[in-house]
Each structure stands twice: as structure tokens, then as C-alpha cells.
Amino acid sequence: xxxxxxxxxxxxxxxxxxxxxxxxxxxxxxxxxxxxxxxxxxxxxxxxxxxxxxxxxxxxxxxxxxxxxxxxxxxxxxxxxxxxxxxxxxxxxxxxxxxxxxxxxxxxxxxxxxxxxxxxxxxxxxxxxxxxxxxxxxxxxxxxxxxxxxxxxxxxxxxxxxxxxxxxxxxxxxxxxxxxxxxxxxxxxxxxxxxxxxxxxxxxxxxxxxxxxxxxxxxxxxxxxxxxxxxxxxxxxxxxxxxxxxxxxxxxxxxxxxxxxxxxxxxxxxxxxxxxxxxxxxxxxxxxxxxxxxxxxxxxxxxxxxxxxxxxxxxxxxxxxxxxxxxxxxxxxxxxxxxxxxxxxxxxxxxxxxxxxxxxxxxxxxxxxxxxxxxxxxxxxxxxxxxxxxxxxxxxxxxxxxxxxxxxxxxxxxxxxxxxxxxxxxxxxxxxxxxxxxxxxxxxxxxxxxxxxxxxxxxxxxxxxxxxxxxxxxxxxxxxxxxxxxxxxxxxxxxxxxxxxxxxxxxxxxxxxxxxxxxxxxxxxxxxxxxxxxxxxxxxxxxxxxxxxxxxxxxxxxxxxxxxxxxxxxxxxxxxxxxxxxxxxxxxxxxxxxxxxxxxxxxxxxxxxxxxxxxxxxx
Amino acid sequence: xxxxxxxxxxxxxxxxxxxxxxxxxxxxxxxxxxxxxxxxxxxxxxxxxxxxxxxxxxxxxxxxxxxxxxxxxxxxxxxxxxxxxxxxxxxxxxxxxxxxxxxxxxxxxxxxxxxxxxxxxxxxxxxxxxxxxxxxxxxxxxxxxxxxxxxxxxxxxxxxxxxxxxxxxxxxxxxxxxxxxxxxxxxxxxxxxxxxxxxxxxxxxxxxxxxxxxxxxxxxxxxxxxxxxxxxxxxxxxxxxxxxxxxxxxxxxxxxxxxxxxxxxxxxxxxxxxxxxxxxxxxxxxxxxxx
Ligand SMILES: Cc1cc2nc3c(=O)[nH]c(=O)nc-3n(C[C@H](O)[C@H](O)[C@H](O)COP(=O)(O)O)c2cc1C
Ligand code: FES
Numbered sequence: 001x002x003x004x005x006x007x008x009x010x011x012x013x014x015x016x017x018x019x020x021x022x023x024x025x026x027x028x029x030x031x032x033x034x035x036x037x038x039x040x041x042x043x044x045x046x047x048x049x050x051x052x053x054x055x056x057x058x059x060x061x062x063x064x065x066x067x068x069x070x071x072x073x074x075x076x077x078x079x080x081x082x083x084x085x086x087x088x089x090x091x092x093x094x095x096x097x098x099x100x101x102x103x104x105x106x107x108x109x110x111x112x113x114x115x116x117x118x119x120x121x122x123x124x125x126x127x128x129x130x131x132x133x134x135x136x137x138x139x140x141x142x143x144x145x146x147x148x149x150x151x152x153x154x155x156x157x158x159x160x161x162x163x164x165x166x167x168x169x170x171x172x173x174x175x176x177x178x179x180x181x182x183x184x185x186x187x188x189x190x191x192x193x194x195x196x197x198x199x200x201x202x203x204x205x206x207x208x209x210x211x212x213x214x215x216x217x218x219x220x221x222x223x224x225x226x227x228x229x230x231x232x233x234x235x236x237x238x239x240x241x242x243x244x245x246x247x248x249x250x251x252x253x254x255x256x257x258x259x260x261x262x263x264x265x266x267x268x269x270x271x272x273x274x275x276x277x278x279x280x281x282x283x284x285x286x287x288x289x290x291x292x293x294x295x296x297x298x299x300x301x302x303x304x305x306x307x308x309x310x311x312x313x314x315x316x317x318x319x320x321x322x323x324x325x326x327x328x329x330x331x332x333x334x335x336x337x338x339x340x341x342x343x344x345x346x347x348x349x350x351x352x353x354x355x356x357x358x359x360x361x362x363x364x365x366x367x368x369x370x371x372x373x374x375x376x377x378x379x380x381x382x383x384x385x386x387x388x389x390x391x392x393x394x395x396x397x398x399x400x401x402x403x404x405x406x407x408x409x410x411x412x413x414x415x416x417x418x419x420x421x422x423x424x425x426x427x428x429x430x431x432x433x434x435x436x437x438x439x440x441x442x443x444x445x446x447x448x449x450x451x452x453x454x455x456x457x458x459x460x461x462x463x464x465x466x467x468x469x470x471x472x473x474x475x476x477x478x479x480x481x482x483x484x485x486x487x488x489x490x491x492x493x494x495x496x497x498x499x500x501x502x503x504x505x506x507x508x509x510x511x512x513x514x515x516x517x518x519x520x521x522x523x524x525x526x527x528x529x530x531x532x533x534x535x536x537x538x539x540x541x542x543x544x545x546x547x548x549x550x551x552x553x554x555x556x557x558x559x560x561x562x563x564x565x566x567x568x569x570x571x572x573x574x575x576x577x578x579x580x581x582x583x584x585x586x587x588x589x590x591x592x593x594x595x596x597x598x599x600x601x602x603x604x605x606x607x608x609x610x611x612x613x614x615x616x617x618x619x
Numbered sequence: 620x621x622x623x624x625x626x627x628x629x630x631x632x633x634x635x636x637x638x639x640x641x642x643x644x645x646x647x648x649x650x651x652x653x654x655x656x657x658x659x660x661x662x663x664x665x666x667x668x669x670x671x672x673x674x675x676x677x678x679x680x681x682x683x684x685x686x687x688x689x690x691x692x693x694x695x696x697x698x699x700x701x702x703x704x705x706x707x708x709x710x711x712x713x714x715x716x717x718x719x720x721x722x723x724x725x726x727x728x729x730x731x732x733x734x735x736x737x738x739x740x741x742x743x744x745x746x747x748x749x750x751x752x753x754x755x756x757x758x759x760x761x762x763x764x765x766x767x768x769x770x771x772x773x774x775x776x777x778x779x780x781x782x783x784x785x786x787x788x789x790x791x792x793x794x795x796x797x798x799x800x801x802x803x804x805x806x807x808x809x810x811x812x813x814x815x816x817x818x819x820x821x822x823x824x825x826x827x828x829x830x831x832x833x834x835x836x837x838x839x840x841x842x843x844x845x846x847x848x849x850x851x852x853x854x855x856x857x858x859x860x861x862x863x864x865x866x867x868x869x870x871x872x873x874x875x876x877x878x879x880x881x882x883x884x885x886x887x888x889x890x891x892x893x894x895x896x897x898x899x900x901x902x903x904x905x906x907x908x909x910x
Contacts, residue, residue, distance in 0.1 A: 015881050018890070055880075198875075200836030200838075200875035201837030201879050202875070203875075203877040203878065239876060239877065277779075277780065277783055279779055279819075280818050280819040281817060281818050281819060295775070296775075296778035296779050297814070298814055300714070355879055357838035357879040359842075363881075363882075364880050400837065434837065437841075442841055461719070461737075464733075468737065471737070587846065588843075589897075592843070
């Protein structure tokens, strides 16, 4: 094998490709060739590294130097300095927010060093398109052990003992699910993988499928052996073309290596795996709907029982597991259940991947042991709210977990440990792992409205409580955000929530009220100020705010004037500016553009008052 | 007022007909009624109805046959079932036939108006096949489609993959395409149409040369994607879900592109553009506007 003196791991995940990492790759190859380094330096285009917002990123081994925000223009200099002269380029390294010094090594960056990588064990380390690289990092060792040293019952026992719970949202114990399906006898059984990832604001499954497709396949092979399934399907959203391409390639390679198809590893066990492209309907992530969808029908949930373990896809016993759940399996088999339990808590063992997004400094994918406090994830790994350290800067308001089925957790509960049980106590859920951080410029009533709009839209329409109930609630929230709310609305909303939860057919309806309930519980005063004072203090609901310049703070820099598309801001340079309320459409562009916090947000009535004061201009 | 909306009520019990007529007329709908399936078909051949409300158990021709006839001959009419036996199984059966919803008997006026309103909304969303413009579905495309269909012919659950491939070839799924698939796969057009209208991935509208998809997922929402969307709407002078007059761009909104780390995000064709701002919209569009 070729011995290289340096390995450049350039990220080829969706995020980095969007930040033009393909161009960086071309520039790198060209430069390395030009310098005659082809035999000394190896460039690997890896899957998602997780630190997406800083992309394109690259780590140089053996030193582990981390570079970020690379452009093709940086490459000649980087190759010359780092690879030829051995001087890492400080300018391109990660800098801690607000402190300017560079942090050269990836292991010293807080975003990375507080994480524990199990699911993401290979992130940024292998080329996802090469099975050899997966195998070189203990890949398929778990499968080999499961096939040659263990009986199906033993596999089930290890997974059960590990305490692993489904990462797709419901948190159902995986070992138990396998045991139930294993007990049913049938000529055909199905092992299915849920890669639908419908939660908007979550992208862990996408990253795993793109960065380490073999880890999912290995989990499925082991699962198939445990339950005695000889057919498997991975259900992936059609919106994830790169994931589909890499999974297809990985399946092909696994076939060639004798890990899929007939007589796997010489044990006489057969398992065929194929990919099915979802066609975009949130409810198809629900297990019974997903199976209907694979059968080519409209993906509507059906009532259980019968459970899929008895009658699932094509009426045969089936097990459906989430992508991340499956990626946890191989290490559990290889290292045992005690090893898995060494992290996490009694009831929530192991690690969980979260997609940390929104108003946070370090946006990206993080894997942490279950049971650590939310605060550690947000403040230490995430680096806190973005722009918090500036004068008049932003402050943390809430973190949304569990997407449309989850809820918003306020600052006062940030010490809650992330476990299935503790997060539920707050009214939110762990869900699939989306964690969207909101600051004081986000309006919680609009947020609730946003999720309700989503569920009302995605309700498959089969059962009236979900369909009509979400619509009625959405109408009420629309009224509140438009200034037509009534004082009784808050109580009516809470009552409706109760009805929908208790009478809906599937998880979509049963959880749809959560965003509304939690925002009322923790941010009731925001609802009240929308309803009583007609005032959206965050400046999001257009009919409920007035933008005015604080003359004492305004420096006259003109940023707001440039940002305004309506020509409503006027003023001389270096003198306080003014907003013409007649022209203002409350789009908030000036507020977002101001770096000094000199734009204030008043209630709707203020604007009416100001309009009355200024005599109407006749044209 | 809703006076342009025609509803046909079919039931063998005069009480039911009377109460439906009373409630729905109050809402401003035009209501006709029939007590037998045959009469209903007669009326439907004469008039165009937006909605059919029908009982299941009737003498002579039963509700199921009437529904099947309507699905086949009047696919643009939405169907709601009035039933005294709302068991899980029977509801599943009628929904499987392509009905939009059901009203259990006895019902309250609010229940009836709610279901009617919603069913009309849904029926509007899935306009009749005939309303769609005949697009650029060339004979070459038809041939390619045929060979694809042949490849999938014996695979169970082949409808969605075939539709995906068809959309890849033609760009959208106009009625001719659905009809060709129907005759080759031996699946009723109504069933194909119901699958196409269920999944957001499928479109029956022709798309522009470039497809712009703007993410309205949570992360993008929090990062104020609305300002980006507004800018696109004003720059292109086009509504969400439509194509510009020069056929250059189609604008659509989606729920999460899985690139939340770069929010707000939009995609033009296969390339993702992250950290969008209204100003960046202009820059990005310029690169596509050059011939
Ligand atoms: C409306 C709805 C949407 C869902 N969407 C997803 C999804 O996108 N991905 C997923 O893995 N599970 C989703 N689930 C959960 C699945 O029904 C199922 O519990 C899960 O895939 C099982 O895998 P696990 O046990 O490994 O978590 C959804 C559930 C509901 C009710
Ligand atoms: S929320 Fe926009 S890409 Fe995920």
C-alpha cells in the first residue's frame, strides 16, 4: 500500500459542497500535482464532518490541524506553507469566538472535544465511497462476530442489554422490537431502515447516510440476522440525492464483498437489500404509513394492532429502525452491552446525535453522551447564542427540540439532562434530535404558528381531530399574530390541544399540540402581549409592532438606510436617522442591519399615534 | 358567498337529504339531491358538481358502485361518504376508493359544514386532469418512459418509482404521462392521480428551466428565510408554486433540505446556496440569468 506523509481530509458533505468544497478539491489536486507531491500527499473527500457552518473544512493529518472556510484561492499558499515548508497557516484556522487567537488542532476546539463519537465514529476520517476504508476502521467486524460467534437470540440479548432505544423519535427499546419480530415465524420477513428524516431542522440521518453508509448497512445485516429477515429496504427521501448515490454504491460494494446477497460470510444466510425513494410527505416517516408508501400507495397510517412486527410490509413481519439506531448496532455487538452502557443514564444509555442550528455560534452536528445538561450542549459545544457578546447583543430565549412534535424549552430549564425521561418532563421530546436555538429576536407565538402550519399542512387528512383540530388552532394563532386575538383564546387553545392529543389516530396528531402547549406554558406573557397590548416585542408579527430609531444611540452609520427596500429610512450621515411610518412595512430589515441596537420595537398603537401626529402628505 | 359551488347529495332517507340541503344552502352552496344511484348519475351527466355527498347503503345501485363510477367518469368531483356504520374497516375501504372524507350519521350541522369545507379545499387542490396544459411530452420521451415501465413491470409497489422516473424524464407529470403509465401498468388513472396528488415530490405543473426551492424548515425559519423568499418573489415577479412568464424559473418552497447548518438555504436545480440574504438573492440570480 502507498505510504503518504500527509493526509488531507476535505469535507464533501452537503453543507461543505454548498460552500464550494468541490472547487477547493480541484484546486488542491491541481496544486499538489503542480508541486509534484502526488506520491506524498493524499487527499480524501470525506463525508460530513459536522461543523457545517464553518465549511469548507479540512483536517490535515498526522498533526490534526483544522482549517475552515477555505476557498480555492487559499490553496496555493496553504500547500506551499503547510505541506512544503511545514508551517501551518494560522489565518485559516478556527478562532474562538470573540477571542482572536487561532486554535490549530481539531482536538482542542470545544465544539469537537466535548463530543463522544460512536455513531459518527468515522466522520471526516474515511472516504464514504470506499468499503476498504470502512473495513480498516473495524467495519463489518460487528457483522462478522454476529454471524460467526453468535446465535440470533444472543444478538437480541446484547442489544436488549445495551439499553439502546430507537433514535427515530419514539425511543422504543430496539432489542425488544427485534425480539418481538424474531418470535413470529414466517417465510418472509423484512428489515427496514427509516431514512425519511421529516423533522424540518434536523439533518443527522442525512449526514450518517452520506458520510458512513456502510455503518447503516452493517446495522441492517445484523438486525436481519437477529430477526431472521431475508429482505431489506432503506427508505430515503428523494431530496437527498447524495445519500442515495452513496448508499447505492455501498450496497454494491457490500455485495461484492459477500456481505449481502446469498450465503453471507459462508453461513448460508441470505439477505437482499434495496433502496426506496420517498416522495415527500412528512407522515410517511410514521412506520405504518412508510410501509404503505413502499407498497406504492398513498402513505396513510393505519391503526395498530396489528403491529408491524406481526403484519408489516406486504403483510409480512417487519422491523423498522431509524438510520442512527442502526449505525449504533455494530459497535454494540463488537464491544458489548456494558461498553455501550458506560455512557448515558440507566434508562437512556449511550450517545445521541443532535443537529444544533438556529441562533447559535457553532452550528453543526454533535454527538454527546445522554444525560449531559442542555446547557453544556448550547453554551460549551455550541458556543452560546450568536452575537451574544456584542453590546446590546442577543440573548438566549428557548431551544426547540423534537420538531413539530416537540416543544420549546426556556432558559430556566437548561440544566435538564438530555435523556428521554427528563426532556419529556419539560413538555418537549428528544425526537429525532433537532435542536433549534432561538434568541430574543424570535417570537414564540409565531413559532407555535409555524409548527401548526406545518402539521395542518402535513396532516394526511384521515382522522378529523388532527385535520380539523389543527386547522382551527392555526386559524386562532393566525388571528393572534395579526392582532385579532381574544383574551379567551389562550384557554380555548389549551382545551383544543387536549382534545387533539387524546383522539388522533397517529403520532402526528397526538403530538401536534406540543409546540403550542409549551410556548403557552413558558412564554404565556408573549401571548398576552400579542392579545392585550397588540405588541410583538420581537418585531416578527408585522401588524403588531412599530420600528423607531433611538436618537440617543443611533450613530448615523446608514446601515439601516441601505437595508430598507421601501425608502422609509432617512437621515444625514453621522446624524440620527428617522423612519417614515407611512412608508414602513415592518419588514424588520433595519432592525437586523443595525449593529448598535438603536432600533426599538414598540406596540402597534405607537405607529397609529405617530401617523396621526404627522399630517397626511398630499401628492 | 359560495354560489358557484355545486353539491350533489345522494341518500335514500329524505330526512338526511332535507337536513343536508338546509345546512349547506345556508352556507351558500347550490345543492341538488337524488334518492337513487341511477338518478345521481343522470344528474352528474347533466351538471358539473364540485362535491358528491353519498350514502353507502342504498337500494338498487349502492354507494360503492356510484363512487366507482364517479371516480372514473367525473374525476374532478370530490367525494364524501355519509355513513351510519363508521367502522375502521369500512372507512378505510371508502378512502381507498379515492373518497376524500366521511360524515358519520347522525351528524351535527357543524360537522357537515366542516367536512364539506375541507373536502372542497382538497378537491380544489387536486384539479381535474383535463385542466392541465398539454406540455412538451415528446414521442422520444414516451418511448423512454415505456422502456422504464417495462423494467419495473413485475416489481410489486412499482408505481411510485415509475412516477419518479417519469418526472425525471418529462420534468412533470401531465395527464398524458399518467394515462400512459395507467395503461401500461394496468392501474386505474384515478389511483395514479391520487398518489401523484398525495406526495409533494410530484408535480402536474410544467416547470421552468431552473427550479428554485426555498427551504421553509425550522432552522431556516428562525434565520428569517421569509425575507429571502419575499425578495425572490419580487425579483422574479412570480408566486410560490409558479413559473416565470419567460419559463426560466419555477419557485417552490420545501420543508428542510437537510442543510440546516447553512440556514437560510435555497436550492437552484442541484446546487445548494446557503446563508442566503435578500442581497445575495440578486447576486445568485444574476449568475443564472446570463444566457
Ligand atoms: C408523523 C411521524 C413522522 C415520523 N418521521 C420519522 C422520520 O422521519 N424518521 C424516523 O426515523 N422516524 C420517524 N418517525 C418514527 C417512526 O414511526 C418509527 O418509530 C421509527 O422509525 C422507528 O425506528 P426506531 O425505533 O429506530 O426509532 C415518525 C413518526 C411519526 C408519527
Ligand atoms: S431547515 Fe432549512 S435546510 Fe433544514
